[in-house]
Amino acid sequence: MSVRFQTWADKWLLSRGNLNCSSVDLYGARNGLLHRMTSDSKLSEKGLARRIIYDYAGVATSRLLKDHQISSGEFAAINLITFAHETKDAEVELIGSCDRDSGVRARYIMKAERFYSKDFIQFIQASVTLRA
Structure with missing residues (x-):
């Protein structure tokens, strides 16, 4: 497993x-x-x-x-x-947790850009900004 x-x-x-x-x-x-x-x-x-x-x-x-x-x-x-x-909320929370470490956040966004649409990335980034 x-x-x-x-x-x-x-x-x-x-x-x-x-x-x-x-x-x-x-x-x-x-x-x-x-x-x-x-x-x-x-x-x-x-x-x-x-x-x-x-x-x-x-x-x-x-x-x-x-x-x-x-x-x-x-x-x-x-x-x-x-x-x-739940999958969307998990991603939002994961990105939000990266706010404490800008290096981790940058690496996550860079990796996410390979797998998600630009609209989804913008949605996640906006969600993190709204929570901060």
């Missing part, structure tokens, strides 16, 4: 308690999606992580569990809208 991923997820993504999963569940889901194109992973097969059900309207979770007679303990249900908001 990636300790780096788990540490980041625990600190930035899951710390507000709005997602019904653990960092291990997320890491298993990441691996399952990347390597198998499913919610199954080696971690879920070993019982170390729950598989994630991505839900949009709140209906999919209960219907899937009922239709397939699956124990809810095997799954963590994540609402996609909540997940998107």
Whole structure:
């Protein structure tokens, strides 16, 4: 398991308690999606992580569990809208924490420019400025 991923997820993504999963569940889901194109992973097969059900309207979770007679303990249900908001909030908080060290902030922004749109970078920078 990636300790780096788990540490980041625990600190930035899951710390507000709005997602019904653990960092291990997320890491298993990441691996399952990347390597198998499913919610199954080696971690879920070993019982170390729950598989994630991505839900949009709140209906999919209960219907899937009922239709397939699956124990809810095997799954963590994540609402996609909540997940998107939590991901954005994690990025905003991470950038905000860089305000104490201008060198760290500059390196983060430089790296972020490789992966995010200019509009998103400006949004993050504005969010940090508003919080300061």
